[in-house]
Amino acid sequence: MIGPDTVLAGRYRLIEQIDSGGSAYIYKAMDELTKQIVAVKVLKPELTENEEFVQRFKKEVQAAAKLRHANIIRAYDAGLDNGTYYIVMDLIEGKTLKHLINVNGPLPIKYAVAVAKKICLALEYAHVKGFVHRDIKPHNVMIDMTGEPYIADFGIARNLAQNTITAEEGSVMGSVHYFSPEQARGERVDKRSDIYSLGILIYEMVTGKVPFDADTSVAIALKHINDPMPDARDEMPSIPESINKIIQKATQKDKHFRYKSAFNMYEDLQRCLSEPDGEYVKYSESKRTQQHLEEAHAKRSKQSVKRLILTFGVAAVVVFAIIAIVSAVINFNAERPVPLQNFVGMTEKNAVEAAQKITSMPTITYENSSEAEKGVVIRQDPAAGTAFKKEDPLTLVVSNGTGSDIMPNVTDMDITQARKILLENGIELNQIVEDTKGDMPVGYVIEQHPAAGESVTQSGSVWLTVKASPDVQKVVIPNVQSMNIADALGVLKLRDLSLFFIYEKGSSEQKGVVISQSPQENTELATDKPVMLTIPEPEGRRYRLSEPIDLNIPKDATSLRIGVPGDIDGTPVYYIIYDTMVESGDHAIEPTGTIIMDSDEETIQKDIVIFLDGIQVKTESVEFTRR
Structure with a gap:
């Protein structure tokens, strides 16, 4: 049973419950490792x-791992302990904005604008x-x-980059008093x-009430x-017109008529108190409003509309026919291949300018x-005279001069130089x-291979060792x-760790469960260093590298890892x-490890790092061969 004095992950001792939502409890807790007071969000047992x-809950962990902003509550640990999902966050000593509105009613205009501006910037960041x-x-x-x-x-x-959301696509997610129209219709959101919900929130801050209310959620x-959208000045005449216009622009029914970004909204909020008439707030009424006006006008002049429809309908047919013919000619000419000109012998600048046409x-x-x-330009692909379309790829090979086989001295200088x-x-x-x-400035070359004056060809490859911070x-x-x-990776990412080496080995443990880790818990690790996690081997066929890998190692006692x-x-x-661990010199490395793939192919091509x-x-x- 989760409650006060429960210790999660052997570290977070719950002190008292401070809040509760539809899906989780929020506890004040002590991090017994750092001795800091934190907030722990616990998914309800049921x-x-x-x-x-x-x-x-897991998606919230993933979002928190990527969001680091002064006005977004920071989460820095999460996990699963004896069936309990939890997230550890900064404890904000205070109340929700809803509580302030319920207690105080309309908030002071200057404070409401200050809060709205900071929320805008936080949303822009997200x-x-x-x-x-x-x-x-x-x-x-909060x-x-x-x-x-x-x-x-x-x-x-919703993570737009991954194109995923936390519930089924058809589900309507959010809170009905702050819904955007597209959310209410169950459509995808952006x-x-x-911005619409923030407009509703600002309306509530300055008037003390939500703009839309009814007996049921559907209503x-x-x-x-x-x-x-109601006019905020009807509720509170003292509200500057500038704020009312910002609310109206943010809450347009058609999202295309709203602010294009939260930062654009922030820019208008920056001016709303110094320019209270709001003349600078530019927006058009939504398509829905325009449609209502057009319908009203149509009812007043049906005959005129019919004549206009007839006249413009005939004209439209003619115009569209002309456009279709012209477009067809243009598209035909644009799509028709043309012989590619010869760029060989041109300077790089002139060749690029000609190619961009x-x-x-x-x-x-x-x-x-x-x-x-x-x-x-010494060569081109495709060759001159080849039939070429605009979307076809074009490569120009440019002379780099005679070059040199002798390695210059580049130590003790900035890597860019x-x-x-x-x-x-x-x-x-x-x-x-x-x-x-070493004592070299950060970003400077400490060592080089080959040494100055040696042959680049005989050395096989060129390495530079650069001073890192x-x-x-x-x-x-x-x-x-x-x-x-x-889940383990999610927890580690919350600590700003991003490099993960996975080792697979035969084990009777449950598939997908971490068997061991390195470094061990409570060990300090630089965030740019790797974390090694061992898991049981999955089912599938084994593949081993077909050929050795030729490597030149620049210094002794170098840790070498090859990963897929x-x-x-x-x-x-x-x-x-x-x-x-390998010593310096040339090596023909034959990795003994295998990758396991669900494949019937005898050979597969994969990248290695x-x-x-x-x-x-x-x-x-490289090529892998089935064992």
């Missing part, structure tokens, strides 16, 4: 078997990150003791739905769809050449290794053993097939 609410909140309302805005607002509850947020939803942007590559001056010198000499930089040791953020690693791998990129519930990971001392240095496509 909902742990409800897959929809569990998924909502929208840019790809999240739409979908449930903006005063209940989900106000601390200094009056600062914080957006809470991203539990039904950031303009949050309220229908008002959002059909009824015009027939295609969007050519691909430019560079090669050393002893026959052409630097900057001159070093790259420039190598490029000027026609030398390709293959790999960069970071190191925090030692001041990397460090976090305490939580215990994720026995957790589902997807993968994805677990939206989190990028690397399945490690080789992990060892090579890590030296935990830093990604090389990616290449």
